[in-house]
Amino acid sequence: MIAHRNSDLETLLHAFYMNEGILVTPFHTMLLMCPATTPDDIEKHTRVFERFIVLLREAGLA
Secondary structure, eight states, X not given: OOOOOOHHHHHHHHHHXXXXXXXXXXXXXXXXXXXXXXXXXXXXXXXXXXXXHHHHHHTTOO
């Protein structure tokens, strides 16, 4: 199967991230890092993304 984008899922991910204080670029879902990004910032993203996946699975969407 060829991977494709799911705009509804991307919109949900963007909203989920925003509610957690994480900003991603629109249209590309890229995370922007800068020299001020700390290991704690990266860990926060990992925790938030993991929680998103768990919630998707619990809802039967993944």
